[in-house]
Amino acid sequence: MTQEQQQSLCALIRHLGAQAQTLRNAGLQVDKKARQDFVSHADLFVEKEIKHWLNSHCPQDGFLGEESGLQAGEHGIWVLDPIDGTTNYIQGMDYWCISLAYVRQDAIELAIIYAPDRDEFFFARRGKGAFLNDKRLMLREPDPETVVIGMGRSSRAPVEDYTRAIARVINAGMEYRRFGAGALMLAHVATGQVHAYYEEHMNSWDALAGMLLIVEAGGVSNAFLDDGGLLKGNLVLAGCVDVQARLSALLVGH
The missing domain is CATH 3.30.540.10 (Fructose-1,6-Bisphosphatase, subunit A, domain 1)
Incomplete structure (x- = not known):
């Protein structure tokens, strides 16, 4: 282009x-x-x-x-x-x-x-x-005690998975927000307004643009396009480097 x-x-x-x-x-x-x-x-x-x-x-x-x-x-x-x-x-x-x-x-x-x-x-x-x-945009790591993450809820995953994830996040000393537009929340991770974003399943049209914004601002993301993510969708976990690693250990695979 x-x-x-x-x-x-x-x-x-x-x-x-x-x-x-x-x-x-x-x-x-x-x-x-x-x-x-x-x-x-x-x-x-x-x-x-x-x-x-x-x-x-x-x-x-x-x-x-x-x-x-x-x-x-x-x-x-x-x-x-x-x-x-x-x-x-x-x-x-x-x-x-x-x-x-x-x-x-x-x-x-x-x-x-x-x-x-x-x-x-x-x-x-x-x-x-x-x-x-x-x-x-340039991301900076937050104080570990002030972490706020975005958490989307997918209709393609059981609501119980979402509530369990919220409990793990809160019990780990972090806050969360859900605003009803995952693409924009990912963009706001890139600005530092929230420090990471997690959703058990997103479609590619919701996830891809925001994930690139985060990476280009100095953050990291999971490999969304693996396993046919473009057409099937995938888990999303992207944010500041340390926060993303902390959330991955807390939420992925549980």
């Missing part, structure tokens, strides 16, 4: 974020996919517009979208959640985002996360650093 194309894609995502705000303010058509799992016509609109741009500018790449599924390609693949945190978005909360990642040869190469209501535009390229509104 050229610098000009990169700028054009970022501008499109900013524009579509504003369009999603306008659509919400005008009144949304909302359909239910499953229990507490919704899709609005804004989700469908944003995905359609980004997919069209990518097909026009990167025709040899594939595409994987939460709403439209997989389109095979010859080179890399773009992975999109048009609105992560749809319930928050529908309810008028500010904690939602557009999340886009580019994967090639089993490596996450590019990440964009945009939270329109918060005016937060995150961008990362592999080996080039992570940025929030053009300011470089």
